[in-house]
Amino acid sequence: MIKAPYNFVPLSEKVFFPPWAEQVSHDIPFSDGESGEIEIKITAKSPIFIRNHEVDNSDDNLYYTDKNGKQISTEFCNHINSQTGAKEFYIPATSVKGMVKNILEIISFSKIQTSDKKFAYRNFDELYYKQKLLNNTDNIHMGWLYSCGGDWCIEDLGQSNGGNNRIKYTDMALAKKDVIQSRKDAYSKYKLTNYINPITDDGVIVFTGKVGREKTREFIFPMSDINNPIYRYQSDDSVIKNFREAYYLGTPNENDLWKKLFSKRFKKGEHIPIFFLKNQQQEVESFGLSQLYKLPYKYSIADGIGSHANNSEKVDFAETIFGYSKSLNNKVKSLKGRVQFSHLKLSNDKTPMSKIQKTLSTPRAGYFPMYSKDGNSMDTNYIISGWKRYPVHNNANEEKDTNANKDMLTHFSPLPSGSIFKGKIRFHNLRETEIGALYKSLLLDGDDDSICYSLGMAKPYGFGKIKIELDLPKLKKEKDPYIDTFENTMNEESNWNDGKPFKDWKSSEQLQELLAMMRPYRDDYLTYGEKNQKGYEYYGQFKRTSNRRKRLNYTQSSNINEETQVPKSRKKISKPTQVRKLAEELGINANEILKFASEENIDIENEYSFLQQDMVDTIKKYLGNA
Structure with a gap:
């Protein structure tokens, strides 16, 4: 509980x-x-x-x-x-x-x-998230987001092909030393470096993931092309509103990357790398700043309040x-x-x-x-x-x-x-x-x-x-x-x-x-759940709750809480058992999985539910073992 x-x-x-x-x-x-x-x-x-x-x-x-x-x-x-x-x-x-x-x-x-806003989430246990993103990486598109005459424009660069548009650092070594910077320095400035890949066409290396963690590869975004499809949206269109709400734009909790870098670039009309999904009408359905971005929920808050929303005009x-x-x-x-x-x-x-x-x-x-x-x-x-x-x-x-x-x-x-x-x-x-x-x-x-x-x-x-x-x-x-x-x-x-x-x-x-x-x-x-050093509740608690799908009313929880419970101490481990187990199944080093988590901005300590058997194929794709 x-x-x-x-x-x-x-x-x-x-x-x-x-x-x-x-x-x-x-x-x-x-x-x-x-x-x-x-x-x-x-x-x-x-x-x-x-x-x-x-x-x-x-x-x-x-x-x-x-x-x-x-x-x-x-x-x-x-x-x-x-x-x-x-x-x-x-x-x-x-x-x-x-x-x-x-x-x-x-x-x-x-x-x-x-x-009537929609929240966004990233939960690897949720069937809807798996269907839309996690097990659907072949259909995730890469794109350039930029400001165009007060509107939001998205240039479609094509599908990301499940991570095949990525380049290994060993390949990067073929480039000039003064072009490729250290990852930590590159991320701190979020430098988009023009790089001629000896294998593919001209592209831009986009540094993603967490600062200070070793990575094996980065995304290559193709250069802008006048023949690429362009999608134009006004700021009050739902796809833009959902993005703004997912990254808390314009609020005290605004996404750090957007606030410190992308906001200024967007205002100048410069290109920002994004990933997005299309709907059946071949329009942008949702987008984010990483491949496994936070996905907007299907329904809004107002959809969950029934008659409280249906009679908004009444007093x-x-x-x-x-x-x-x-x-x-x-x-x-x-x-x-x-x-x-x-x-x-x-x-x-x-x-x-x-x-x-x-x-x-x-x-x-x-x-x-x-x-x-x-x-x-x-x-x-x-x-x-x-x-x-x-x-x-x-x-x-x-x-x-x-x-x-x-x-x-x-x-x-x-x-x-x-x-x-x-x-x-x-x-x-x-x-x-x-x-x-x-x-x-x-x-x-x-x-x-x-x-x-x-x-x-x-x-x-x-x-x-x-x-x-x-x-x-x-x-x-x-x-x-x-x-x-x-x-x-x-x-x-x-x-x-x-x-x-x-x-x-x-x-x-x-x-x-x-x-x-x-x-x-x-x-x-009357306290928050156990927290780690970053102040977040342990993801394991979230996972157990979401699987049980039951929230107790206060009077119910008060009754069961009459028993004295002794808090269990937690051991902090750098490589959870689930990581080692999956590494054995894949026949790879556990560090490879940790690198995968780093690439996708996943905190192992909080969000390790993605390490399940049904994720093996997806992880293989990311690690180049498919």
């Missing part, structure tokens, strides 16, 4: 659309509409941190420089009092609003908000209260929210703690065993796991991640447990059931004092555990009747389009899973 500090509240099968949604107006009050002001107090039950929006570089302790050279504040969100000159810490209104809105979305069965409960802005038929439709939050100012004399360093990167959503409800990947009909949440911890882990790469560490100075923040929530013209939904979102603990909310950064390590206290306004009724009205609304048959309501909202899977994750649980099971 893979452990993780996060889990999911499953999506409701149906989305609730309030019958009165289209009647909302800021000018015409509802007959049962009321307005009021709630005083809210948040008490931190563990250290809490929300990063400041500005960098104060007057003191080295107030910021750090990340791997991209960007200065990042380590301070809690604050502003300078114009009268006293003192720093005053506060929780931004947007942070509290986001927390409350997410709770309300879940308990009111509102739509989950997602993008759900959360949108009715908090407002929205959406584009429909090239027209923007919007509604201002009827609930406003103030900043919550620190009201006691707590001061920031010493700087803490933690690894806050998380598995990406392309890791389908954790993000798919039934274990199916995005290449089959699937349902996403639901609303991602971080279960509340008993205690925060404040220790530095000593084994982590320093470039992956996030620095921050949280405010300590016991910090108290106070502010206001104002609402205007809310109906009785809407007030009940707002109250319920803020008072989920009820009589259960163990339930806590979570807010801010580093939640995977137990930071940001909070309790909420309210001073409610004097309205027509006390709070309980409003909450009862909301619950009755969720159970009322006439409020559902298909006339089939949830029989008991209180016992719904969504509410029970949410409450379970708000009760502190064993900290040792």
